Amino acid sequence: MNFNFLSPVPDTVLAHNELLSEQNLGKKIRIHSQQNGMPDLDGIRLAIIGIQENRNDVNYIGNFIKFDSIRMALYGLYPGNWATDIADLGDIEPGESVEDTYFALRTSIELLVEKNIIPIILGGSQDLTYCQYRAYDQLMPMVNIVNVDTNFDLGDSNLPIKNNSYLGKVILEQPYNLFNYSTIGYQTYFNSQEEIDLMEKLYFEAYRLGEVSSEINMVEPIMRDAHIVSIDMKSIRAAELDGNQKFSPNGLTGKEICAVTRYAGISNKVSSFGIYEYQNAQKDQATAMLVAQMIWYFIEGVNCRVKDDDFKDESAYQKYNVLIEDEELIFYKSLKTGRWWIEIPFLENLNNKLKKHTLLPCTHEDYVGATLGNTPERWYKAYRKNNF
Secondary structure (H helix, E strand, C coil): CCCCCCECCHHHHHHHHHCCCHHHHHHEECCCCCCCCCCCCEEEEEEEEEECCCCCCCCCCCCCCCCHHHHHHHCCCCCCCCEEEEHHHHHHHHCCHHHHHHHHHHHHHHHHHHCCCCCEEECCCCCCCHHHHHCCCCCCCCCEEECCCCCCCCCCCCCCCCCCHHHHHHCCCCCCCEEEEEEEECHHHCCHHHHCCCCHHHHEEEEEEEHHCCHHHHHHHEEEEEEEEEEHHECCCHCCCCHHHCCCCEEHHHHHHHHHHHHHCCCCCCEEEEEEEECCCCHHHHHHHHHHHHHHHHHHHHHHCCCCCCCCCHHEEEHHHHHHHHEEEEEEEECCCEEEEECCCCCCCCCCCCCCCHHHHHHHHHHHHHHHHCCCCHHHHHHHHHHH
16 A cells, blocks of 8 residues: 555654553554554554645644644553554645645545545644545445534635635535535534525534533434544634634533544444644643544444444344324334434435435434324435435
8 A cells, every 4th residue: 555645653752652651552553653664554443644734724824733742642541442453654744735735635545445444534624524525436426424513614615625615615526425414513603594504405414512512422323324524623612622722612522522533433334534623732732632532532432333234134123114194214223232223215216316225323212203203304304315
């Protein structure tokens, strides 16, 4: 595998790692170093990549990003009872142009995902999510993106891409590979009514911060359907972070964002995971440690993955049929994990985005609501989007 784009982990980080106990995570990660070169990726399940690119940040003032503090914090943690091998492949430095960096990131993600290695991407401005998405052009026909963010980042697709406007490019530029886009933790006062209405019109999913904070486990079925996860550090409340990173007094707590990243890890579909909008500072121990813990919980989630969505074996699930008016809803419950799905029907002779019946993750509460005559909103949006 050719990863010429990646520069090694800095010697200062490696020197710090040498001082750690043999039980620390840093001693169990295969690290790209100047001395030893790129590590062997045989058997690797997760690979960390830093992207030092933020020139398309609307507030860019020439500042340079480094991930040394995050790496030191992560290496110093102790692993769980994990069976997966992890590599740190180093950083993609800013190319001559932003497009050069985009190409390097897109290529690296595509190579890793093809090899069933999950990239953990540290950024950089969130427009890099566009590259994360484009890496799937040759990998699968339709993808789902989950964005943990205060904003929808729609913007004007006719204007050059920025970190607050990449979604317009995702939706409107060919090839059209996006099936669903979900935003978790958005804050209404940061989004215009036109953007909120457009999200509704496109049958995309949007969950307000208050909803998510009051019922964090609602994130699990959303993540279970995601291929790409993108987290904007601005979604975390200012009290959890150091000076340079503070954005809003309201946001997800450290505990909540770690629960979100664990749900992302548990999802059998998530094959790339990005944390963006990191702003390094001289003394940013709290921010670096929080990002390290977010990564730790994602890795923990990956280690807890259970294959429970193979519905060919009838002894592995229970099937429930619920009639609402003249519509039959079909639910499935895994006997292995107790997780629920609902079927999105395939309709003949229509311009379907889906080419067959498909199953949408849902909750037990969705099933109970359906028995009381309430159609689950996620099902309705997926159904309409399929025939949109």
